[in-house]
Amino acid sequence: MHVVLADYFPVLVFVVIAFGIAGAMLGGSLLAGQQKPYAEKLSAYECGFDAFDDARRRFDVRFYLVSILFIIFDLEVAFLFPWAVALGRIGLFGFLSMLAFLGVLTVGFIYEWRKGALDWE
Amino acid sequence: MNWTLALPEIVLSVSGLAILVFGVLQRRDPTQVCSLLTLAAFVLTGVLVLLAPDGIGYNSVFVGDDFARYMKILSLAGAALSLILSMDYNRREGIGRFEFPVLLLFSTVGTMVMASSENLMTLYIGLELQSLAIYILCAFDRDRLGSAEAGLKYFVLGSLASGLLLYGVSLVFGFAGTMEYRGLQAALSASAEIPTGLVIGIVFIIVGLAFKVSAVPFHMWTPDVYQGAPPPVTSFMAGAPKIAAFALLLRVMAGPFGTASHQWQLLIELISMASMLFGALAAIPQTSIKRLMAYSSIGHMGYALMGLAAATPAGMRGTLIYLAVYLFMNAGTFAVIVAMRRRGRPVERIADLAGLGRTDPGLALAMAIFMFSMIGVPPLSGFFGKLLVFSAALQAGLPVLVVVGIVSSVIGAYYYLRVVKVMYFDVATAAFDRPAASVSLVSAGMGLVTGLFILLLGPVSSAAQAAAAVLFR
Numbered sequence: 001m002h003v004v005l006a007d008y009f010p011v012l013v014f015v016v017i018a019f020g021i022a023g024a025m026l027g028g029s030l031l032a033g034q035q036k037p038y039a040e041k042l043s044a045y046e047c048g049f050d051a052f053d054d055a056r057r058r059f060d061v062r063f064y065l066v067s068i069l070f071i072i073f074d075l076e077v078a079f080l081f082p083w084a085v086a087l088g089r090i091g092l093f094g095f096l097s098m099l100a101f102l103g104v105l106t107v108g109f110i111y112e113w114r115k116g117a118l119d120w121e
Numbered sequence: 122m123n124w125t126l127a128l129p130e131i132v133l134s135v136s137g138l139a140i141l142v143f144g145v146l147q148r149r150d151p152t153q154v155c156s157l158l159t160l161a162a163f164v165l166t167g168v169l170v171l172l173a174p175d176g177i178g179y180n181s182v183f184v185g186d187d188f189a190r191y192m193k194i195l196s197l198a199g200a201a202l203s204l205i206l207s208m209d210y211n212r213r214e215g216i217g218r219f220e221f222p223v224l225l226l227f228s229t230v231g232t233m234v235m236a237s238s239e240n241l242m243t244l245y246i247g248l249e250l251q252s253l254a255i256y257i258l259c260a261f262d263r264d265r266l267g268s269a270e271a272g273l274k275y276f277v278l279g280s281l282a283s284g285l286l287l288y289g290v291s292l293v294f295g296f297a298g299t300m301e302y303r304g305l306q307a308a309l310s311a312s313a314e315i316p317t318g319l320v321i322g323i324v325f326i327i328v329g330l331a332f333k334v335s336a337v338p339f340h341m342w343t344p345d346v347y348q349g350a351p352p353p354v355t356s357f358m359a360g361a362p363k364i365a366a367f368a369l370l371l372r373v374m375a376g377p378f379g380t381a382s383h384q385w386q387l388l389i390e391l392i393s394m395a396s397m398l399f400g401a402l403a404a405i406p407q408t409s410i411k412r413l414m415a416y417s418s419i420g421h422m423g424y425a426l427m428g429l430a431a432a433t434p435a436g437m438r439g440t441l442i443y444l445a446v447y448l449f450m451n452a453g454t455f456a457v458i459v460a461m462r463r464r465g466r467p468v469e470r471i472a473d474l475a476g477l478g479r480t481d482p483g484l485a486l487a488m489a490i491f492m493f494s495m496i497g498v499p500p501l502s503g504f505f506g507k508l509l510v511f512s513a514a515l516q517a518g519l520p521v522l523v524v525v526g527i528v529s530s531v532i533g534a535y536y537y538l539r540v541v542k543v544m545y546f547d548v549a550t551a552a553f554d555r556p557a558a559s560v561s562l563v564s565a566g567m568g569l570v571t572g573l574f575i576l577l578l579g580p581v582s583s584a585a586q587a588a589a590a591v592l593f594r
Binding site for chain 2: 103104107110111114115
């Protein structure tokens with residue numbers, strides 16, 4: 001049990017340092033900086049939407065498109081990391097499997113590009 | 122490792138990707154070319170399926186055997202027939218986009234993976250690939266409310282069914298410790314008593330698959346989706362995916378869960394009875410031919426399940442032959458439905474068929490053959506399908522099931538005969554638009570297959586025999 005806890009000691013050190021730096025930055029600006037608050041500055045940052053609004057309001061379908069495209073390529077990276085770490089053990093078959101997967105994604109990329117899904121206008 | 126085991130699937134997938142890239146890079150409308158290329162890919166894959174070796178590969182998740190081959194050939198045939206029907210229909214409806222054949226192709230890849238599954242994960246991946254493509258195909262006529270509704274409805278209910286199936290898979294894995302069919306079979310035959318959790322898992326898997334074959338009580342989506350989706354898509358949905366889902370049901374139930382057959386036999390029996398009766402009774406008040414075919418397909422799935430309920434090699438053979446027979450008469454019927462157009466618009470009421478016997482005798486004859494075959498009148502193909510499943514169920518000691526089957530066949534005869542009556546005895550209305558050559562070809566070809574099935578019975582029967590034998594090795 002103690003051995004397990006000792007393994008986590010670097011994490012504790014990291015947490016303490018992170019809190020220290022974050023506290024120093026926020027506290028420093030609070031103490032030393034000049035405060036000039038106004039409404040826009042105080043409202044939550046929400047990419048062009050009102051922070052408090054009806055959840056069922058309409059918005060552009062292109063937001064969906066962008067987020068779906070983002071998820072696909074984000075997941076690709078999520079698959080690539082474990083693959084890269086395990087590459088030594090999974091052999092040629094594992095290597096080629098990932099190449100096939102990337103090939104399929106590339107075809108999808110060509111398709112969305114040519115269809116104009118990446119153009120905002 | 123034996124790479125060539127999955128060569129048909131690999132070739133079909135790669136051609137799908139190639140067709141997609143080719144289509145999107147064209148400046149002019151590439152729909153016709155892409156459809157023809159897809160058709161060629163289907164033919165090539167069919168040849169490769171026949172040449173593919175037997176065995177288990179890819180870390181024992183994928184199997185090639187006579188059963189997989191039989192099912193793959195059927196789903197390729199179903200997909201190719203639907204594609205031929207779609208080429209003309211989509212053009213006339215103004216929804217001819219080259220994505221259609223590509224989606225149909227990927228859905229077919231899914232059905233082939235399902236047929237070759239040797240692991241519950243392969244089963245799931247194949248099922249999802251097949252379903253996802255069909256969700257989009259259902260909503261392909263997206264500016265029509267019915268089509269969009271069909272796509273959404275099928276998506277929501279299909280996801281629910283996938284969830285139930287996955288839950289069953291997780292229970293089976295938890296209680297048996299493996300997802301491989303062979304491992305499951307060994308685990309089940311080794312243990313004296315089957316754990317309750319495993320039985321619940323099997324029931325959930327049956328529920329998920331029964332949804333995909335639209336057996337009662339998991340049929341509620343069928344009429345709305347069949348009516349809303351474009352007819353070529355409906356003809357595909359009633360063919361290849363159902364055959365693949367049946368392939369899974371047969372393979373999973375007869376193989377890994379075969380030793381537990383006394384646990385699920387009654388369940389399949391009840392589903393089969395309910396499907397046959399519901400299909401026969403609920404179709405009576407229908408006025409739309411597409412809804413009629415939806416209820417008819419529910420009933421036919423009940424008959425096909427009868428062979429599985431018997432849980433014998435003869436029963437499995439009966440089911441396999443029934444599926445082949447149903448595929449061809451269903452494709453033919455949908456060819457007639459695609460041909461139902463007046464003044465450039467599709468019509469779908471049964472009353473619209475009035476007088477077809479005089480205005481287009483060839484089409485009416487084909488439709489009459491399909492209707493009589495669906496009743497099970499000898500010497501048409503439907504008779505042999507019914508005969509084989511009925512006799513297998515009788516031999517397995519399920520007389521109640523057979524009696525219910527015969528009663529619902531008699532009830533079903535009413536609405537099939539009503540279509541024939543409307544075509545030949547009602548006062549003729551305006552003739553249909555001249556159908557395209559491809560549509561006439563499918564309806565005539567399937568009419569010949571259905572009418573002269575007695576000539577094909579030998580080869581189909583021996584192929585089904587070999588396929589069923591694999592399940593009981």
